[in-house]
Amino acid sequence: MSQVVSPHTEQRQKKAKRMVSLALLAGALAFSIWYVKFDMVEFISGIPLFLNFLxxxxLPPNFANMDSYLRPVLDTLIFAVVGTFISSLLGLVIAFLMARNTAPHPAVRIALRGVVSFVRNVPFLVWASLLVVIFGVGAMPGLFSLLVFGTCFLARVYAESIEELDKEATEALEASGATYGQIIKHAIIPQFMPGYFSWTLFMFEINIRASAILGLVGAGGIGSNLKQSLDLFQYSRASMIIVILIVLILAVEFLTQxxxxRIL
Structure with a gap:
């Protein structure tokens, strides 16, 4: 015979669980502050120094030699365009092979998901650093790192989008004896295209930001100019580059929106 719990008892249990959760959170916060040796006095006293430096x-940004930024900005845009285009195609192929409702065999799906999960969990800056060691300083390591990260990221989100599609059209084609290719062409792709364009445009925005950061590890783009300016203590020039990056990112976000x- 099941025991009936009164509303008052259930409310007290919820309150006790909430208090335990808050206590654990407070304990974790206190331990973290102690572990990193955070000093509130030092933090507050450092604010005037930060504002003085800022x-x-x-500030203000150095607007001299604006033409010297055109080539790095163009490199950054090209990195993002090429990286997004190639990774979207590769990610699309992998997504069809690893989605539950389009994978040709469960073993293929499981193997690809394992590889994609591993690659996605490694930050793209780590890939860029490794590729710089392999290929040397230049544009190719940056582009390759965008391709590796972008392909696995898009493959994952594409596959999830494919798995969420309406199954009625697929089941109808299967019942009529359609082949695997016909099911993909007539049932999956028409439903998947809005998600494909949306995720690809989102990846383009990510690649713009990533391309700007890749230069910090010697992988080209306007990030290389930013790193050089910081290394030479040319802070006003570095602030100008940051302003350019902000304008570039906002412009790309407006364009993709x-x-x-128009498409969706």
């Missing part, structure tokens, strides 16, 4: 050395509105 408004004395870092307009494309989404």
């Amino acid at each position: 408004f004395t050395d870092f 307009r494309i989404r509105e």
